[in-house]
Amino acid sequence: MKVSLVLITFMCLIISCNKNIETNNSSFNKTIDSLRRELTISNDELKSLKANNDSKIELRYNNENFDAFFWSFMTDSTFQLERIKFPLKYITWEDELGGEIDTIKLIKPEWKYNSFYLNTASERTQIYDNFELNLRTTNERLLHWYGVETGGDSKYYFTGKNGKWYLTKWEQLGD
Structure with a gap:
């Protein structure tokens, strides 16, 4: 029991x-x-949030590897032309060094192939992952070339769009 x-x-x-x-x-x-x-969140809601700019939502794309992209960009002139958003915003001195700064819109026929190869020890290159020169995850890369003794100063702005990298702006304000 x-x-x-x-x-x-x-x-x-x-x-x-x-x-x-x-x-x-x-x-x-x-x-x-x-x-x-x-x-x-639906695509329509996401577009609405982005359009309102009230939200701090950052869209992230699964971009191709930047190093692999940049190697092709440096070594293949046809690829380079395909990956530049024309008209390209080009910022440089209007007439002389230290004078007025001018912004020009370069069109495709005006672009000269650039291999980005650096040949002297006095040149330094840093590729940043955004336009503020900080290291963080973004859809932006900045190649900043400057000559330590030559006074050269060029910035190449790359933006990730739809999974691919593109050159979207070029600034040349060195000697």
Whole structure:
């Protein structure tokens, strides 16, 4: 009799625990589904948020590897022309060094192939991942070439668009 009573009590306890587990699982699944619905944003809503500029949402693209892109950009003149957004914004001195700065829109026939090869020890190149010269994850890269003793100073601005890198601006304000 005592064994039966213990067995019945044990069975009731197991059934009670099982119901609590099912209830907790059900509640947990409902919470997860609710969060999924809240986190799901349609393309139209995303475009609306982007257009309003009220939101600090940063769109991230899965861009091609920048180093592989840049190697092709340096070594293949046809590829280079394909990956420049023309008309290219070109910023330089209007007449003379230190004078007025001029912004020119370069068109495709005006572009001269640039191999970006550096041949002297007095030149340094740093490729940044954004236009503010900080290192962080963005869809921007900045190749900043400057001559330590030559006074050269060129910046090449690259932007990731639809998974590909493009040269979008060139600034040349050195000697």
